[in-house]
Amino acid sequence: xxxxxxxxxxxxxxxxxxxxxxxxxxxxxxxxxxxxxxxxxxxxxxxxxxxxxxxxxxxxxxxxxxxxxxxxxxxxxxxxxxxxxxxxxxxxxxxxxxxxxxxxxxxxxxxxxxxxxxxxxxxxxxxxxxxxxxxxxxxxxxxxxxxxxxxxxxxxxxxxxxxxxxxxxxxxxxxxxxxxxxxxxxxxxxxxxxxxxxxxxxxxxxxxxxxxxxxxxxxxxxxxxxxxxxxxxxxxxxxxxxxxxxxxxxxxxxxxxxxxxxxxxxxxxxxxxxxxxxxxxxxxxxxxxxxxxxxxxxxxxxxxxxxxxxxxxxxxxxxxxxxxxxxxx
Amino acid sequence: xxxxxxxxxxxxxxxxxxxxxxxxxxxxxxxxxxxxxxxxxxxxxxxxxxxxxxxxxxxxxxxxxxxxxxxxxxxxxxxxxxxxxxxxxxxxxxxxxxxxxxxxxxxxxxxxxxxxxxxxxxxxxxxxxxxxxxxxxxxxxxxxxxxxxxxxxxxxxxxxxxxxxxxxxxxxxxxxxxxxxxxxxxxxxxxxxxxxxxxxxxxxxxxxxxxxxxxxxxxxxxxxxxxxxxxxxxxxxxxxxxxxxxxxxxxxxxxxxxxxxxxxxxxxxxxxxxxxxxxxxxxxxxxxxxxxxxxxxxxxxxxxxxxxxxxxxxxxxxxxxxxxxxxxxxxx
Numbered sequence: 001x002x003x004x005x006x007x008x009x010x011x012x013x014x015x016x017x018x019x020x021x022x023x024x025x026x027x028x029x030x031x032x033x034x035x036x037x038x039x040x041x042x043x044x045x046x047x048x049x050x051x052x053x054x055x056x057x058x059x060x061x062x063x064x065x066x067x068x069x070x071x072x073x074x075x076x077x078x079x080x081x082x083x084x085x086x087x088x089x090x091x092x093x094x095x096x097x098x099x100x101x102x103x104x105x106x107x108x109x110x111x112x113x114x115x116x117x118x119x120x121x122x123x124x125x126x127x128x129x130x131x132x133x134x135x136x137x138x139x140x141x142x143x144x145x146x147x148x149x150x151x152x153x154x155x156x157x158x159x160x161x162x163x164x165x166x167x168x169x170x171x172x173x174x175x176x177x178x179x180x181x182x183x184x185x186x187x188x189x190x191x192x193x194x195x196x197x198x199x200x201x202x203x204x205x206x207x208x209x210x211x212x213x214x215x216x217x218x219x220x221x222x223x224x225x226x227x228x229x230x231x232x233x234x235x236x237x238x239x240x241x242x243x244x245x246x247x248x249x250x251x252x253x254x255x256x257x258x259x260x261x262x263x264x265x266x267x268x269x270x271x272x273x274x275x276x277x278x279x280x281x282x283x284x285x286x287x288x289x290x291x292x293x294x295x296x297x298x299x300x301x302x303x304x305x306x307x308x309x310x311x312x313x314x315x316x317x318x319x320x321x322x323x324x325x326x327x328x329x
Numbered sequence: 330x331x332x333x334x335x336x337x338x339x340x341x342x343x344x345x346x347x348x349x350x351x352x353x354x355x356x357x358x359x360x361x362x363x364x365x366x367x368x369x370x371x372x373x374x375x376x377x378x379x380x381x382x383x384x385x386x387x388x389x390x391x392x393x394x395x396x397x398x399x400x401x402x403x404x405x406x407x408x409x410x411x412x413x414x415x416x417x418x419x420x421x422x423x424x425x426x427x428x429x430x431x432x433x434x435x436x437x438x439x440x441x442x443x444x445x446x447x448x449x450x451x452x453x454x455x456x457x458x459x460x461x462x463x464x465x466x467x468x469x470x471x472x473x474x475x476x477x478x479x480x481x482x483x484x485x486x487x488x489x490x491x492x493x494x495x496x497x498x499x500x501x502x503x504x505x506x507x508x509x510x511x512x513x514x515x516x517x518x519x520x521x522x523x524x525x526x527x528x529x530x531x532x533x534x535x536x537x538x539x540x541x542x543x544x545x546x547x548x549x550x551x552x553x554x555x556x557x558x559x560x561x562x563x564x565x566x567x568x569x570x571x572x573x574x575x576x577x578x579x580x581x582x583x584x585x586x587x588x589x590x591x592x593x594x595x596x597x598x599x600x601x602x603x604x605x606x607x608x609x610x611x612x613x614x615x616x617x618x619x620x621x622x623x624x625x626x627x628x629x630x631x632x633x634x635x636x637x638x639x640x641x642x643x644x645x646x647x648x649x650x651x652x653x654x655x656x657x658x659x660x661x
Binding site: 019020022023025027028030031032034035037038039040041042044045046048049050052053056066114117118120121122125129130131132133134135136138139140141142143145146147149150151153156157158161190194197198200201246249250252253256257261279282283286287292295296298299300302303306307310 | 364369372373375376379380383384385386387389390393402404455458459461462463466467468469471474477478481483484485486487488489490491492493494495496498524526527528533558559562583586587589590593594604605608609612613616625628632635636639640642643647650651654655
């Protein structure tokens with residue numbers, strides 16, 4: 001510190017010293033007291049566990065080690081090699097991608113269509129229907145899992161009964177491996193109310209004068225939708241897209257409730273394989289096989305995938321998402 | 330009516346350049362000039378049909394709950410025979426079973442209620458404190474710490490799940506080894522709500538946005554009156570932030586009520602279960618496809634009990650649900 005004054009470069013106290021003197025302020029102490037719970041939680045429940053998880057992913061940590069019967073051994077990249085060669089992990093990853101690819105676009109498109117209709121029927125009526133469409137979104141995932149099993153039952157389910165009235169023979173939704181993921185995705189689309197509310201708020205936020213200008217220029221309704229509405233709500237669409245993608249990659253409760261049982265499994269092996277999502281596989285490895293080391297490696301792979309996909313989304317969005325300045329409405 | 334238009338209350342959302350989330354605009358208008366009544370009638374008819382589709386599973390569930398065993402799947406919306414499947418005489422299996430006889434459902438409901446409300450209350454209060462600190466105080470490392478907080482939102486729970494479980498396992502062993510300590514750890518309900526004591530990044534972010542919208546003068550005035558930092562927070566900030574606090578509370582109640590994975594990891598003893606975990610167990614036990622006993626009416630009654638509290642919560646706090654999700658969005 002003294003060297004600074006000797007050189008005469010900084011007349012007052014140095015930057016570092018001024019910064020450090022901030023810690024002498026009463027306000028600083030008060031602030032740190034206020035955020036202490038978060039700091040404590042961050043170190044014990046987020047950062048610490050992250051470091052431990054990274055460490056475990058390079059070890060053979062498992063049941064023996066939890067019970068203290070055996071020493072924890074570092075195994076290098078063996079867990080990650082195992083993922084590369086683990087057919088079940090590949091299957092789980094594939095299932096998760098298929099499911100996410102089906103669920104996200106369908107949910108956004110339906111939510112957008114609903115929002116577009118709601119915005120046109122007027123505020124009062126729109127509010128009533130908005131409530132109705134939102135209700136499935138407050139159904140607990142376990143209840144959704146139960147409903148999936150019974151509404152879509154191939155033999156007596158109401159969906160197939162309804163299809164039969166239309167002269168279509170419905171598939172065995174919850175047993176046929178080809179139909180299990182679409183079934184879960186369909187039930188998720190049913191709960192599109194949250195997405196719809198976000199998009200509806202965005203639609204209400206599109207300035208009216210843009211439509212007036214567009215129609216003055218002779219733009220058709222369709223043209224107005226693609227050239228005014230879509231760009232203006234693109235931040236909301238993009239936000240929903242990212243959130244739903246992450247939710248899809250982490251989907252657990254609905255599929256687990258409907259297709260995995262503690263009492264020997266609800267469906268056949270084929271059913272279980274078709275419904276095996278990545279989060280379910282991870283959970284089973286960690287808390288049923290107690291392969292903690294391997295499960296930690298699986299978790300980091302999932303984290304990597306989530307980061308990569310979000311990163312790609314953000315890069316791609318630069319081309320398509322139009323952020324208005326701070327001025328809105 | 331709306332949250333933001335309450336008198337004297339600041340607007341619910343403050344615009345921030347860093348916040349690409351959709352903003353709520355209070356002045357409503359229709360993007361198109363008047364629709365012809367024919368188009369409007371067509372739209373309304375379409376919406377009515379869709380509403381029936383969206384509500385059908387609920388109606389189906391309610392009617393299935395009140396059907397006797399064997400008629401659960403007859404798909405009649407009005408049961409041919411009415412049955413009360415919740416309580417009844419305790420007669421073994423060939424006879425129809427009753428929900429409250431086959432499992433400690435009363436315990437589950439009680440557990441879910443107190444865990445949801447305690448957890449949500451803690452998160453609401455603690456997150457508000459932290460959010461207020463990030464919004465009002467100027468202190469070294471503030472921006473860095475806030476960036477760290479935002480970054481933690483990106484982290485999937487799976488990454489920290491295993492070490493946190495092992496941590497609780499250690500705590501459990503430690504408390505068992507010292508009999509004068511209460512038993513805390515895996516197998517108890519503490520892991521379900523204790524993490525709520527440390528706030529939650531999403532709510533801290535949401536509430537900080539809110540606090541930033543309250544003029545600094547309010548707080549300076551309180552300081553002039555001789556308030557300490559905490560009493561300023563309690564007397565000025567908390568009451569003004571009521572809408573944000575309510576959104577936090579109901580979202581967290583919902584999250585806790587929905588949660589299947591945490592109870593699945595930590596709870597062993599049936600009396601300590603929450604409703605979702607208990608229902609999952611009942612499903613495994615009575616679903617005939619899994620070799621169960623085929624008392625579907627029990628599953629239906631339990632599922633209805635799982636759904637109803639959320640419907641009530643939604644009915645009571647509808648505008649906050651809609652506002653909260655419209656401003657931030659949470660898992661779509």
